[in-house]
Amino acid sequence: MxxxxxxxxxxxxxxxxxxxxxxxxxxxxxxxxxxxxxxxxxxxxxxxxxxxxxxxxxxxxxxxxxxxxxxxxxxxxxxxxxxxxxxxxxxAEIRSVVDIGGQDSKAIVLDADGRVKTFAMNDKCAAGTGRFLEVMARALEVDLDLFGALSLQAENPARISSLCTVFAESEVISLIARGEKRENIIAGIHESIGSRVSAMARRLGMVPPVMMTGGVAKNAGVVQALGKALDLPLRVSPxxxxxxxxxxxxxxxxxx
Amino acid sequence: MASTGEDKRKVKAVKKMKDIMTTYYIEAKTAAQTGRKVAWITSGGPVEPLLAMDVIPVYPENHGAMIGASKMGVDLCEKAEAMGYASDLCSYARSDIACATVNGGPIGGLPRPDMLICGNNICGTVLKWYEVQARYFGCPLFIFDTPFCHTEFNDDMRRYVRRQVDEYTAFLAEACGRPFDFDRMKEVGRLSVEGQRTWQQVLDTAMNRPAPISAFDAFFHLALIVTLRGTQIAVDYYRELLAEMRERAAEGIGSIPNEKYRLLWDNLPVWYRTKWLSEKFASHGACLVADTYTSAWCGSLKYMDENDFLGSMAEGYSRIYLNIGVDEMADTVAAMVDKYGVDGVVLHSNRSCKPYSLGQYDIQRIVEERKGIPSLMIEADMVDERAFSESQIDTRIDAFMEVIRNRKN
Incomplete structure (x- = not known):
């Protein structure tokens, strides 16, 4: 059928x-x-x-x-x-899923039979989502599709401390003004997403193997940063x- | 005409409750003309000694709930913010502080207080909130300080709180200009315990399948055990409600049409969305059969002695749900899961209520582990609608009900 x-x-x-x-x-x-x-x-x-x-x-x-x-x-x-x-x-082996979509992110834990055991979603805030990346790409004047490759070239990721998309954008603008390298800023943005989403996922307790899904998984920089923050390898499907x-x-x- | 399913589901007592609350607020608002005194008191505060002295107790928190339910919260919260209060402050406090200056809200503001009674067994915010109001109205403030009961209530704590009960009766004698009425106090104490006992029995009818009463119903019927606890009116009303609920249980009439799943609610209601939430859960065949909020007004019955109310209230008022450690809160929730046959827990992470929301992740984890049932956290606020995101909560509830359905099938 x-x-x-x-x-x-x-x-x-x-x-x-x-x-x-x-x-x-x-x-x-x-x-x-x-x-x-x-x-x-x-x-x-x-x-x-x-x-x-x-x-x-x-x-x-x-x-x-x-x-x-x-x-x-x-x-x-x-x-x-x-x-x-x-x-x-x-x-078929997957036991946990982290999905980062346009306006929300979620973590899901499955039982051995693949049924949803528990889940968590981000709260009323777009930080750590695809929309957050879009805002940052605009501020940096970089095509979002290049974010992944560029961030992997970073030598020293910048630190983005704000939890809020709007304030993080102004942080990025001041980093640009200070002459920080684009690669480092992008890697810093990815790390901030990684730490935010991993905090939510860790609260649930990720059971490996973990798959990352959603459009943001196309970004190798986020996948790397999130895997590092979770201290778990992430499986990503094309x-x-x-x-x-x-x-x-x-x-x-x-x-x- | 034959009655439809929805007609038989209507709770008859609702009309009576509305009449009682109307009379109560008219009495309170005309107190100055009738020569009676008015005290503002916190929701967990010791109200019984006020009744013994014929003082009318008024609850800014009950008023806050009315403001929320009338969807007038945002306006008043914004006004408080314009006055300089932080948007992180409790929305009951913001609404009340703003409302006092404009006599706004659904009933044109609360009557002017002659005194303020503040019990900090529910939170720390009330201390500053009531200080603000004491300055604004220029009236005396009595603070009833209950130590936090992390794991126990020991003799030092008992002595400390018991001494304040004596200070409280002395304060009332001075405020009213006559000796404290210990004889009347005995009667009020007995009625208070009887009211709490009957309220617990009302909530217990939800053990039936289907549950004749839901948490959403209880949010409404709660008003009297808060505002008129210690009066014959409350006892009579809950006896009538109990009879009606027992009758419904016997006839198999549920609070919702087709109860398939039974849930427990934690934290205060989302006052401006109770209807939306109850219909949302009902559309999945889910009835909220128990909650930690409405049961808090009868949760310390086990410490109360109706023959020695003043003596036992030190412990009764200290060991309420919000003034105990997270382990004991989790024990309470787990016990309710068993008692009411609960399939899942819904926790409202309430921006306003820090003592209620802090620890919810631990309670969630403990109950999930111990009872093996799923739980859902939704983020909102009891009065401030700006903290409510419908489509996000809609998706969370749909997903949670999918999980519950899959587990039960």
């Missing part, structure tokens, strides 16, 4: 098609202003790409912040369950950003 997962996040929307549990295709687009339209558009696009029509899809689950606005989905499931399911789909949508498509094949 063909199933679809639609993950409408705060920054990007993801869609995945699975056929009898086998990965067919995934797609990422900006969410923009209208979450419902974003979900509908990406679903139509992925069907078109695959040469399929909507009635070929046997089950659809929506997840992410906009999950309830996806009217064509059979049901809505939270990101927690979908990232857990997606991580296990990508790597499909990290699609994890939530993969989990949703996977769960769509099962009865509620």
């Amino acid at each position: 063909l199933t679809a997962g639609i993950d409408v996040g705060s920054i990007s929307t993801k869609a995945v098609l699975l056929e009898d549990g086998r990965f067919v295709r995934g797609r990422v687009a900006f969410t923009g202003y209208n979450a419902e339209a974003a979900g509908r558009r990406i679903f139509e696009e992925i069907l078109q790409e695959s040469g399929l029509t909507e009635d070929a899809v046997g089950g659809i689950i929506a997840t992410g912040y906009g999950r309830k606005s996806v009217s064509f989905a059979g049901r809505a499931v939270t990101e927690i369950l979908c990232h857990a399911a997606g991580a296990r789909y990508l790597d 499909q990290a950003q699609l994890t939530g949508a993969i989990g949703a498509a996977f769960l769509a094949a099962r009865p509620e």
Whole structure:
């Protein structure tokens, strides 16, 4: 059976098609202003790409912040369950997941059977999320995609002490004014994310092996900083950003 | 016309409670005309001696809850911040301090106090808060200082608090211009214990499946055990409520339509979102069958002696839920999990209430380990809506209920 997962996040929307549990295709687009339209558009696009029509899809689950606005989905499931399911789909050994998405970060611990045992999410603050990185990329005038590679060249990561995105941005601006090297500032930003997210994950007690999921996992600098802060190696799939949508498509094949 | 499911679920006592509270506030607000004195008192403060002296007790914290429930908190909190108070200060304190200067809020402010009674068994903020109000109103302040009971309540503590009970009765004699009425005190003490005992019985009806009463119901019915504890009115009301709840239990009428999961709530309510939260949990078939907050007003019954109220209140008022160590708090929660058959714990990390929120991570861990049930932390504030983020809390609750559902199935 063909199933679809639609993950409408705060920054990007993801869609995945699975056929009898086998990965067919995934797609990422900006969410923009209208979450419902974003979900509908990406679903139509992925069907078109695959040469399929909507009635070929046997089950659809929506997840992410906009999950309830996806009217064509059979049901809505939270990101927690979908990232857990997606991580296990990508790597059956995984016992813990750290997801850093656009506006939130979460840590999830699974039991041996892959069921969610417990989870934690960041509080009402965007520090340590994808949005935080976007703000910093703008301040540094660096393409966000280059952040990972640049930070790995840092000799001496700068120290970003503020917990607040807005104040951290002014810290970064004063570091720029002082002539600090870009690589060091970026590495410092990654370390501040690593220490913030790891504090939340440590509170739950991470059980290895740990997988990092979400769009921010594409940034090798954050992966390294978070792994160091957690003192655990992190597994990262090339499909990290699609994890939530993969989990949703996977769960769509099962009865509620 | 046959009654619908929702009609039978309506609690009949609700109307009576509203009438009682209206009468209570009219009496308090007209005290100056009727020649009675008004005391402002903290929610965990020793109210019974006031009643023995016919002083009307008024609770800024109950008023704060009303301000929160009427969604008037942000306005007053912002006003307090403009007066120079930090936004990190308790939102009850901010609302009250601001409200006193403008007589705002849902009932046009509280009546002017003749005296202030401050018990620090609930927190340290009340000391400064009541000092501020004592200066503002120029009235006497009595501080009832209960040492924190980390692991025990020893004889030194008992002597220390007991001596303050004597100071308290002397303070009231002076404030009222007549000797303290020890005879009346005996009657008030007996009624207080009886009220607390009946309130506990009301809460205990939630042991039934389905629970006829939820924590959200209890947040409402709580008002009398706080404001009219020690009166016949409170005893009569809770007897009536108890009878109604027992009847509902016998008929299998639950507080929510289709109870599948039973949860425990920790910390104060989110007053401006009680309806949203109760509907949110109910949509998952989850009933909050117990809570640490409303049970705090009968939690130290075991230390009270109705025949020696003044003698036993030193211990009773010291060993309340917020004035004990985290281990004992965790024991209390774990015992409630067993007693009420709880599937999961919801902890409200309340920006305002530091003594209630500090230690919640430990309590969460201890209860998870000992009882093997999941728990959820939601961050909000009891009155200040600016600290509530709907979509974040919505996702957390949905995810938590998915975890509970998966575990039970």
